[in-house]
Amino acid sequence: MIAELGTYSLILAMFLSILLSVVPMVGAQRSSLLLVSYARPLTIGVTFFVGLAFAFLVYAFLTNDFSVEYVANNSNTALPWYYRVSAVWGGHEGSLLLWVLTLAGWTLAVALKSKALPLDIIGRVLGVLGIITTGFLSFVIFTSSPFERLLPRSPAQGADLNPLLQDFGLIVHPPMLYMGYVGFSVAFAFAIAALLSGRMDAAWARWSRPWTNVAWAFLTLGIALGSWWAYYELGWGGWWFWDPVENASLMPWLVGTALIHSLAVTEKRGVFKSWTLLLAIFAFSLSLLGTFLVRSGVLTSVHAFASDPARGFYILVMLAVAIGGSLLLYGIRAAQVKSDSSFTLVSRETLLLVNNVLLTVIAFTVLLGTLYPLLIDALGMGKMSVGPPYFNALTVPLGALLMVALGVGALVRWRQTDATQLFKRLIGPLVLAVVFGVATMMIRGGEGWDHWTYVGIILAYWIVFCALVDLYDRAGKRSGSLFASLKKLPRAYWGMHLAHLGMAVLAVGIAMVSAFTEHRDMRMAPGDRQEVGQYVFEFKGIEHVEGPNYTSDKGVINVYQDGQLYEVMTPEKRLYTARGNVMTEASIDAGLFRDLYVALGEPLEGGAWAIRLQFKPYVRWLWLGGLLMTFGGFLAAMDKRYRKMSQRDAKLA
Structure with a gap:
């Protein structure tokens, strides 16, 4: 019954989102305040029913309802409860539902926090968000429903969650990343509303700016969390590998960074309007492109979902409509996009223009390196890879x-x-x-x-x-x-x-x-010692550990500094019994100025093991920098001037 209620909730949410797409848009076009006033109640309804569907799916996971196919494929009776909750977005269908819930949440936030805006503007903004919501809800309902039944034979225990995802990182990384991805839909909606209304003055940039800052901050945090997760979970000790799915999140971040600077110039000086509109369009378009890359099946990555290519085609059509439709609208309205002032060569406007150009070029460089191998493969010209040498050579300068x-x-x-x-x-x-x-x-x-x-x-x-x-x-x-x-x-x-x-x-x-960074990949038998980064690592042996849904070989390695025992590190090699997956769990001694990193490889003859030892200076500064940027984005969005100026703009309107 829970699965059916979830499906009905999604259908009702889609019906309301269709109304949200049409009614306020028509009202804004006809200057009907009555029709426009329906936008906020419809938004509340969409959010309620999407949230209800999500709650039903969470309940199915917590109660081990393996008659639901998605639950059976991504959970297990031995899985701890907190991983059952995060397993909701551990696969394709559930993560899409999380995406729609996040989109509904953003739409509701705009509806509730923009009461000072003119009704025609907020009607168009919510209407655009309603169109996007309709597209994703139809995608979930018709191609990716998480509520499909597995009857009459349901498994007794479930297939278990992918061991890579049984980690705290999965609990926080996808929601933060989606908050950033989906948040750029608000900037996109404000840009489209400005083009539709012909009101492309400093006011619409001021309305859009705090929302864009918040979306950018969430995306920054999501990327930082993803890098941190890959560093400690995958066992190789790297923080960025230029993986195509990593690039899929970096590209909208780069364009979004340019967008928040361009919005500042448009608000303060009335220039860069074309830049701002196009960057808002491309930031959201690149977010959709990231969704396509992850879910289309064209990529092989630890981050990607192995999905039916037909689903990727659906998203590709949505991407084509979003980009094509918005660029067509921009082309029609481009003649009205005029700057209100000028500036000299030596000015802040010029430096921010340089900033925009550099960020856009970097984003295009990453896009080219990500898509070129896929294009070559699609044309039947063979397989090739574009790796760190290409990206580093171009992006570092x-x-x-x-x-x-x-x-x-x-x-x-x-x-x-x-x-x-x-x-x-x-x-x-x-x-x-x-x-x-x-x-x-x-x-x-x-x-x-x-x-x-x-x-x-x-x-x-x-x-x-x-x-x-x-x-x-x-x-x-x-x-x-x-x-x-x-x-x-x-x-x-x-x-x-x-x-x-x-x-x-x-x-x-x-x-x-x-x-x-100093690292050693070596064979170590009990009693062997190795010096790395002024520390001496001594392999003591292996202990057997029984976990809730896995068995583990846990290494014991004593670390000495200046002849004194400094730390005991315990890397693991885990066997998850439900699927038979073997996973590496690195042991990390973290510090502000350096990390000690130890990972177990494969067992060798004579009781020896392949062991990776690493000394990584200042690696924590990577994520500290990301956190500082995140807090900066949130702090900028909380500036009281935005609220006061929005209220003033509403009175003038």
Whole structure:
């Protein structure tokens, strides 16, 4: 009965989403406030029934209802309850339902938090979101229902959840990633609403800006969590492999980063309107492309779902309609997209334009490297792979230029800046960055310092010192004490610099872990010792462990520092009994400035094992940088000026 109720809930949600797609749109076109006013109640109804369907699926997992095929394929009676909940989005059908629930949640948030906006604008925004919701609900109902019955023969225990996904990372990573992916639909909806209404002034950019910041922050957090999960769960010790599915999340993040900067320029200066509209369209389109890559069956990846290609074709059609329809609308309305002001070569607008160009070029580079092998394979021209050498060779120099522009952009002013004065302001941060970079190299010492490592460290210092100069200038112009002046700076300003600081921390992490990681893949028998990174690892032997749904060979490795026992590390090789999968569970001694990483390989003759030992300096700074950027995005979105200006815009409308 639960499965049938879930299906009925989805059908009702789809019916309401169709009404949401049509009624407020017609009302906005006819200037009928009555029709437009139905948008919010319809949104509440869609969210309620999608949430109800999701709750039914969670209940089916918690009660081990293996008469539901999706539950039988992704759960087991021995699975801990918290993994049963996360198993809801551990497969294709459930993850699509999570996607729709997230979309409904975003739509409801817009409906409830945008009451100050003109009714015609909010009607069009919710109408566009209703169209997107209808498309995904039809996809779930007709091709990917998680409520299909497995009758009359239901398994007694279930096939179990993929062991790779039986981890805390699965509990938090997909929801955060989806919040970012789907959040860009709001920016897309505001862009389409602006094109439909012809109202492409600073107000619509101001309305869209906090929503875009929140979506970008969630996507940043989702990517960081995915990198962290791959690092400790897959047993290879890497944090980014340029996997096509990893790239699928990076591309909308890059375009979304350009979008939040472009929105700032459109709001403050009335320029870059074309950029902003196109970036909003492409950010959401790349999110849909990521969905297609993960679910179409064209990729083989630990991140991808092995799905029917017909499902991928459905999403491909949705992608074609979204991109084609929105670009057609843009082409029709392009003549009305005019800038309201001008700027000189030496200005913040110019630096943000450079920022947009660099981010877009990086995104295109990643897109080309991701899709080119698929295109070659589809044309029957053989199989090929595009790996880290291609991506690193192109993205690292472009990323360095982006960091240069980031530092300069903090010190230029809107519209026009005196070049001589700017040069004087930049000299101090440049000299300090070089001096601190050289000092870091001398203190760190050792081999591994190539030119890109040195450049990365200098640019990280460059961003920090440029931000400090700007902070001092801003606070110094206000009356009162320095502390009181700092408190008066808006949250959006603090959020910007916090995100930029996160980029600097990320750059340090990338530079240091890439240059100074030490690793050994070796055979170790009980009693063998190996030195890595000033630590001595001694293999003591193997212990047998019985888990709730697995058996494990747990290695015991003593770690010594300066002749004293420092830590006991216990990597595991687990056999999950339901599916017979063997998984590696690395043992990690984490620290702010370095990680010790140990993973078991295969058993060898004479009681020996293949063991991977790694010393990874500053690897935690990768995810610390991601967290700082995430907090920066959220802080910027909470700026009180957005709410006050939206209320003012509504009164003027």
